Amino acid sequence: MNRYRCHYLLSNSLKLLFGFLLFVFSSFSYSQTIAELHHELTNVTLSKTKSVLEKIVQTDDETNLHLFETMLAGNLYFDTSDHSLLVLEKVDGVEQIKDFYSAEVRAIDRSDAKKIRVNNALRTYLRASIARIQLTAKDDTVRKEAVESLYKKVDKTTFATVVELRSQETNKAVQSAMDLLIDMNDAQFNKNEQQRIAAINRLAKSLEPAVRNMLVTIANQTEVPKVAAAATQALQTIEAKIGFYNKLDTVFFGLSLGSILLLASIGLAITFGVMGVINMAHGEMIMLGAYTTYVVQLLMPNHIDQSIIVAIPLAFTVSALVGIVIERGVIQFLHGRPLETLLATFGISLILQQLVRSIFSPLNRQVNTPSWMSGSVEINPVLFITLNRLYIFFFALIVFAALLVILRKTSLGLNVRAVSQNRNMARALGIKTARVDALTFGLGSGIAGIAGVALSQLTNVGPNLGQSYIIDSFMVVVFGGVGNLFGTLVAAFTLGIANKLFEPMVGAVLSSILVLVFIILFIQKRPKGLFPQKGRAAE
Amino acid sequence: MKLFSSIFNFKRSGEPGAVIVPFVALLFVVTLFAALGNLVFPEGSVLHVSTYSITLLGKYLCYAMLALAVDVVWGYCGILSLGHAAFFALGGYGMGMYLMRQIGDRGVYGNALLPDFMVFLNWESLPWYWFGFDHFGFAMLMALLVPALLAFVFGWLAFRSRVTGVYLSIMTQALTYALMLAFFRNEMGFGGNNGLTDFKDILGFSLQSDTTRVVLLAITSLLLSLLLILSHAIMKSRFGKVIVAVRDSESRARFLGYRTERYKVWLFVYSAVIAAIAGVLYVPQIGIINPGEFTPINSIEIVIWVAIGGRGTLVGAVLGALLVNYAKTRLTAIFPEAWLFALGALFVVVTLFLPKGLFGLAGSIRKKLLPSPAAVKEVKS
Numbered sequence: 001m002n003r004y005r006c007h008y009l010l011s012n013s014l015k016l017l018f019g020f021l022l023f024v025f026s027s028f029s030y031s032q033t034i035a036e037l038h039h040e041l042t043n044v045t046l047s048k049t050k051s052v053l054e055k056i057v058q059t060d061d062e063t064n065l066h067l068f069e070t071m072l073a074g075n076l077y078f079d080t081s082d083h084s085l086l087v088l089e090k091v092d093g094v095e096q097i098k099d100f101y102s103a104e105v106r107a108i109d110r111s112d113a114k115k116i117r118v119n120n121a122l123r124t125y126l127r128a129s130i131a132r133i134q135l136t137a138k139d140d141t142v143r144k145e146a147v148e149s150l151y152k153k154v155d156k157t158t159f160a161t162v163v164e165l166r167s168q169e170t171n172k173a174v175q176s177a178m179d180l181l182i183d184m185n186d187a188q189f190n191k192n193e194q195q196r197i198a199a200i201n202r203l204a205k206s207l208e209p210a211v212r213n214m215l216v217t218i219a220n221q222t223e224v225p226k227v228a229a230a231a232t233q234a235l236q237t238i239e240a241k242i243g244f245y246n247k248l249d250t251v252f253f254g255l256s257l258g259s260i261l262l263l264a265s266i267g268l269a270i271t272f273g274v275m276g277v278i279n280m281a282h283g284e285m286i287m288l289g290a291y292t293t294y295v296v297q298l299l300m301p302n303h304i305d306q307s308i309i310v311a312i313p314l315a316f317t318v319s320a321l322v323g324i325v326i327e328r329g330v331i332q333f334l335h336g337r338p339l340e341t342l343l344a345t346f347g348i349s350l351i352l353q354q355l356v357r358s359i360f361s362p363l364n365r366q367v368n369t370p371s372w373m374s375g376s377v378e379i380n381p382v383l384f385i386t387l388n389r390l391y392i393f394f395f396a397l398i399v400f401a402a403l404l405v406i407l408r409k410t411s412l413g414l415n416v417r418a419v420s421q422n423r424n425m426a427r428a429l430g431i432k433t434a435r436v437d438a439l440t441f442g443l444g445s446g447i448a449g450i451a452g453v454a455l456s457q458l459t460n461v462g463p464n465l466g467q468s469y470i471i472d473s474f475m476v477v478v479f480g481g482v483g484n485l486f487g488t489l490v491a492a493f494t495l496g497i498a499n500k501l502f503e504p505m506v507g508a509v510l511s512s513i514l515v516l517v518f519i520i521l522f523i524q525k526r527p528k529g530l531f532p533q534k535g536r537a538a539e
Numbered sequence: 540m541k542l543f544s545s546i547f548n549f550k551r552s553g554e555p556g557a558v559i560v561p562f563v564a565l566l567f568v569v570t571l572f573a574a575l576g577n578l579v580f581p582e583g584s585v586l587h588v589s590t591y592s593i594t595l596l597g598k599y600l601c602y603a604m605l606a607l608a609v610d611v612v613w614g615y616c617g618i619l620s621l622g623h624a625a626f627f628a629l630g631g632y633g634m635g636m637y638l639m640r641q642i643g644d645r646g647v648y649g650n651a652l653l654p655d656f657m658v659f660l661n662w663e664s665l666p667w668y669w670f671g672f673d674h675f676g677f678a679m680l681m682a683l684l685v686p687a688l689l690a691f692v693f694g695w696l697a698f699r700s701r702v703t704g705v706y707l708s709i710m711t712q713a714l715t716y717a718l719m720l721a722f723f724r725n726e727m728g729f730g731g732n733n734g735l736t737d738f739k740d741i742l743g744f745s746l747q748s749d750t751t752r753v754v755l756l757a758i759t760s761l762l763l764s765l766l767l768i769l770s771h772a773i774m775k776s777r778f779g780k781v782i783v784a785v786r787d788s789e790s791r792a793r794f795l796g797y798r799t800e801r802y803k804v805w806l807f808v809y810s811a812v813i814a815a816i817a818g819v820l821y822v823p824q825i826g827i828i829n830p831g832e833f834t835p836i837n838s839i840e841i842v843i844w845v846a847i848g849g850r851g852t853l854v855g856a857v858l859g860a861l862l863v864n865y866a867k868t869r870l871t872a873i874f875p876e877a878w879l880f881a882l883g884a885l886f887v888v889v890t891l892f893l894p895k896g897l898f899g900l901a902g903s904i905r906k907k908l909l910p911s912p913a914a915v916k917e918v919k920s
Binding site: 333346 | 619693696697699700701702704705706708709710712713714716717720721723724835836839842843846876879880882883884885886887889890891894
């Protein structure tokens with residue numbers, strides 16, 4: 001601990017002692033209630049106000065913070081008839097007089113309310129007291145926020161309070177916030193050059209925007225060359241770190257976009273990759289899933305938090321059933337004619353879109369986010385991770401794993417793989433290919449429905465929801481190599497990250513164009529995608 | 540010379556080529572009547588044709604030309620392009636740029652140097668790719684050259700690496716989608732979201748006058764006829780035979796020594812140019828070109844016109860386009876909601892029940908009623 005800090009501690013201990021004696025003395029003489037003190041506040045002259053305020057501080061009453069803040073803002077009044085405390089508030093430019101305790105609007109004439117006056121000395125005292133009340137709050141987060149609010153501007157008395165409280169602080173997070181504040185103060189005002197530089201070097205670890213701003217000021221304005229150099233170097237360290245975290249942020253956003261692409265395209269990877277069917281209505285299966293989520297929320301408006309859990313199996317069922325109907329009704333007649341299935345399913349997609357438009361109106365619908373999915377995790381002052389994207393990322397991985405298990409470990413999966421490799425042979429061995437086809441298509445469509453649930457958490461739900469994902473989904477499947485689930489996984493995340501990496505350089509639209517052009521060129525070189533099927537199964 | 544002779548060498552009845560002459564004749568008669576009806580007969584007369592109908596007919600014929608373009612590649616070579624709206628729109632933008640320059644200082648901002656939307660975006664000068672579009676000849680050249688070049692580069696890349704079938708369809712769709720995203724950007728210098736519009740005149744003739752509109756219709760009708768005959772001739776020529784061979788079995792054709800990718804590339808370019816011509820003619824008649832023309836659904840709709848009319852029949856594709864678009868105009872006027880249902884159902888019904896389209900249906904009905912010489916020959920062999 002340096003000398004400078006010791007000095008503060010010493011003077012503050014004296015103050016504390018003095019205050020304590022005062023407290024003992026006053027409680028000896030007579031103990032006043034908070035109501036009496038408030039009443040006294042309305043009666044004293046400006047010069048005596050401070051002594052009353054000091055007594056109020058001693059009571060440690062819950063209303064103190066509110067009282068001091070109102071007073072500091074110059075909004076504290078009292079009723080001249082009964083000397084009760086009032087608050088003057090401006091609501092939409094209209095002044096309202098409220099009771100200090102109940103916050104109810106009081107029907108009293110403006111001229112009957114008298115302001116409790118404050119001068120500059122009192123303002124300083126009030127500011128220090130407010131800081132002290134906040135800094136000694138029981139709640140850790142309140143204390144931490146109180147310290148953090150001082151980063152931008154700190155006056156001497158509050159700083160002294162912080163230094164004094166640091167020795168008593170037990171919470172780690174609050175401790176480090178206080179240390180940072182002390183370092184910031186040292187970096188700016190410490191007379192000792194060595195200590196100043198040491199503080200600056202410690203600050204190089206911090207990512208707080210306030211620290212960065214302060215270091216910029218020091219680097220540009222300090223006369224002492226050594227200190228300026230230390231600040232410049234600290235700034236460089238911080239910039240490098242911020243650059244790293246920004247990259248991490250981009251990668252996370254890319255992963256998030258990739259997980260959406262994965263969810264949207266994985267159903268397609270089954271119907272297109274395994275069955276060889278071009279399902280242009282795949283996007284509409286996603287849309288159906290999203291609308292299912294919307295309807296579930298309409299049905300259970302008081303349980304939004306649980307609605308998503310209900311919506312997932314329901315969306316799967318709805319989309320899967322529609323998928324099976326499409327397979328039985330149309331696609332089974334078009335086997336081995338991929339271009340015809342493309343046209344027929346496109347027709348179906350138009351019908352489904354118009355159906356949704358007729359039932360739910362062409363306008364976008366808002367789906368609510370459950371409380372457990374909203375908000376974000378703060379990794380450090382530069383890096384935030386939004387919770388809904390994090391959940392969707394893990395959700396996509398779970399869906400992927402589940403699908404892998406179904407295809408590898410269940411009898412349905414075995415049949416699907418058999419039929420996709422050699423339809424005639426499979427039929428000869430007694431596999432009911434028609435049934436397998438219907439179930440496979442249902443599975444692919446059902447997963448699209450689940451994707452719709454996830455998407456409803458990120459965008460508005462509208463009749464064109466599916467269309468905006470269908471081209472991207474096809475790109476992912478083609479890029480990854482048709483019939484290869486791992487290829488789809490890699491392709492989805494690659495495209496997601498590539499998209500977000502280009503975005504800061506060229507903008508969102510151009511970056512998606514670049515990715516499309518890249519895939520078009522890539523397909524020229526490797527027409528079968530990243531991981532082509534090998535052996536006799538391929539063609 | 541061979542091509543020239545094959546133009547007039549129409550085959551026996553029962554084959555697609557046989558209906559080209561009557562169809563062209565019918566087209567001429569209809570165009571003539573429409574022209575006379577609009578220009579000669581006064582309003583209120585039974586024979587009067589409104590300017591609205593003239594515009595509508597012109598629009599249908601442009602769409603018919605677009606269907607012809609798709610039929611040439613899809614019907615004869617099996618290349619299902621879901622990106623022909625891109626060539627159409629690029630041709631349209633070429634014409635739109637010329638018309639935009641013709642406005643001169645008659646725009647809202649009265650700026651003779653820059654189109655309105657550039658003034659609005661505070662652009663200082665005309666981007667380099669706008670230079671020369673004051674000249675009709677240069678503009679038309681670019682309107683055809685750019686789509687042709689795009690088709691060449693894309694086709695060359697795709698066919699050389701043997702991208703076929705569904706993959707090719709998806710790639711063409713992605714290409715159109717990328718272009719759509721690009722043209723929606725204001726920075727592109729093509730008017731962004733609003734596109735190019737507010738045209739005044741073409742080659743000094745006002746676009747509002749009935750005469751100009753009738754002349755545009757006549758030109759469209761004439762060009763459609765010429766392209767129909769030329770396409771027929773190409774398909775009857777040796778080149779066309781190879782194209783059909785590629786469609787039926789590309790590997791065998793390649794094995795016989797044909798560089799199939801070259802045939803496909805040139806056919807693709809030819810088809811793109813037809814689509815571009817359709818776009819060029821479409822814009823002055825409709826009066827606007829915007830990025831909406833690039834939307835993937837437009838490209839896919841063209842395919843359904845061809846499928847309904849009958850792929851690989853040329854006239855069938857043209858008739859399909861006219862029929863579907865007429866139905867669209869009528870249906871959207873009566874029940875606006877029903878159109879997408881109807882279009883969707885058309886896709887499903889035609890692929891399931893009419894694999895050869897209406898043209899094929901008519902052919903098979905006729906075959907049943909009175910066996911043509913060709914059919915007799917088939918039975919014998």
